[in-house]
Amino acid sequence: xxxxxxxxxxxxxxxxxxxxxxxxxxxxxxxxxxxxxxxxxxxxxxxxxxxxxxxxxxxxxxxxxxxxxxxxxxxxxxxxxxxxxxxxxxxxxxxxxxxxxxxxxxxxxxxxxxxxxxxxxxxxxxxxxxxxxxxxxxxxxxxxxxxxxxxxxxxxxxxxxxxxxxxxxxxxxxxxxxxxxxxxxxxxxxxxxxxxxxxxxxxxxxxxxxxxxxxxxxxxxxxxxxxxxxx
Numbered sequence: 001x002x003x004x005x006x007x008x009x010x011x012x013x014x015x016x017x018x019x020x021x022x023x024x025x026x027x028x029x030x031x032x033x034x035x036x037x038x039x040x041x042x043x044x045x046x047x048x049x050x051x052x053x054x055x056x057x058x059x060x061x062x063x064x065x066x067x068x069x070x071x072x073x074x075x076x077x078x079x080x081x082x083x084x085x086x087x088x089x090x091x092x093x094x095x096x097x098x099x100x101x102x103x104x105x106x107x108x109x110x111x112x113x114x115x116x117x118x119x120x121x122x123x124x125x126x127x128x129x130x131x132x133x134x135x136x137x138x139x140x141x142x143x144x145x146x147x148x149x150x151x152x153x154x155x156x157x158x159x160x161x162x163x164x165x166x167x168x169x170x171x172x173x174x175x176x177x178x179x180x181x182x183x184x185x186x187x188x189x190x191x192x193x194x195x196x197x198x199x200x201x202x203x204x205x206x207x208x209x210x211x212x213x214x215x216x217x218x219x220x221x222x223x224x225x226x227x228x229x230x231x
Contacts, residue, residue, distance in 0.1 A: 001077040001159055001172075001192050005106035006031050007039060008133040013102045016133055017041050017202065019054040028056045034074035035060050040099040040155045042140055043206045050207050055099075055140070057153030062143035063088040069143060069152045078139060078156040080195065080217045089156070092139050098205055098213055099155055100197055103134040107230055108171040121173065125230040129223065137195035137205065137216070160219055162193035167222045196220040 007030055013019065019041055032038040036059050044053040060074030065087075075088060083093040109121035128134055140155040162168035169191045174183035183189075195217055197205045204212050 002106050002108065002157055002194055003076065004031065004033055005038075005101075005103040005136075008102050008104045012104075012133055013039065013041075013054065016199070017052060017054075017100065017102070017135070019052045032059050034076040035070060038101065038155070040101050040138055040140060041135075041202075041206075042097070042099040050203075052202075052206065055153050057140065057155055059157075060154060061088065061092070061139065061141055061156040062152055062154040064091070064141070064143065066143060069145065069154075075156050077159050077192075079192075080137075080158045080160045083139075083158075089139060092141050094210060096207075096210065096213070097140050099138045099140045100202060100205065101134075101136040101138045101155065101157055103136055106134065106136075106194060108168075109173065110171055110229075111173045123230040124171070124227055127226045129226040132199075134194070135197045135199065135202065137197050158195050158217070159192040160195050160217055162191045162219050163189055165191070165193060165219050165222065167225055167227060168193035168219060193219045196224065 007028060028039045029036045037056055038059045039054060039056050041052050041054055044051040058069065060071060060076045061078070062069050062071065063075065078089050083089045105125050105127045107123050107125050110124045111121050137158040138155045139158065140153065143152045143154065172191055175189055176182060177184050197216060201216055205216055
């Protein structure tokens, strides 16, 4: 799971995804943390055909049943394998409310080799090897405060199992066997990775059916990453 990423420059976003200057909120965080304000790209809501729009909102999905926009446990990540099982995400996913989250980089904790873990994590930074910004898979929703009428935009970043991946499979702290207190086998760790949507697949992700979008839920190949300890 990802809890920190950096947003590209606005001009880089516009050039990469051809969204134009149309965001209703021109401000968002450069470094985005859970409950912070980030930017995402979705299928334009006011276009009967198809176009893309740039939207700023809270990184942490606000579910329909929320009493207030700021949740105790921010839903900034969503397991793609559980989208149809979780009431917070099920309807959003079935309605096709998918988005692209632009990221210049994202950070993940590395706890050392599997058999010789560190006592403390070392933060690693992940960029694309080709220098382009990431387009990470996400879902979005709108939530209205019934007391004030204020409408809040929010989004969550999708993750997928990365067990065995030569890079993402090494991130995050190992899960321990409750009985032995030793790391579970790698196959049982449920290591997580973000999901990168290639530029050529953006339309399929934003406007395709649920089945078509599901075809894009995969771990990015290791060659796509440029990774090193964050400084």
